[in-house]
Amino acid sequence: MKSPKDPVDHSRTTRPHAGETMKDSKNMPALVVLGLALVAFVAALAAHATTHHNVGVTLGCISAGLFIVSLGWLLIEHLRVRKVEDRWYSEHPDAQRQRPSS
Template identity: 70%
Template sequence: MKTPNDPVDHARTTRPHAGESMKDTKNMPGLIVIGVSLVLFVSALAAHATNHHSVGIGLGSGSAVLLLIGGGWLLAEHMRVRKIEERWYAEHPDAERQQPSRQRSR
């Protein structure tokens, strides 16, 4: 079962990372920053549409910076979760390691 100290669900699913971005609350600042980035991006589009190009460039630049920050945050948190998962598997050598799901070709 997922806990704040171990966000990987080892027992109840064959997809231990399903819902990781919503269950692991340490991801929330990154998701919020990405949300603000999207608002700035839409604002930049509106500024360009109304011929306020200098404002649009500023908002677009801010949007790009926040998107990189939010993406970096999510990447760092995912790596932290992977490290916790690896430590759990090292402590439970008899547990079967679940592989990430992949799309099958038809």
């Protein structure tokens, strides 16, 4: 792993995708959005607990939308990393391929 352009650990571990979410800096905006989704979800629960149901439903919808966006972003980035890994193995045919657990 040298940069976000190649976030796969090819030599130091038997788990080439270990810590991928934190090592790949292109995932950071998705993690921030996921944190905002969590904050909106907790705020929705608090709004429902204090009988502000309209606000709670609105915050719940916002939370669900942010959650879906962040998961989509993480999925797209994971697929990009898998493509980078496949390209690396095609360029290095003598390297022993480590099957990812994800």
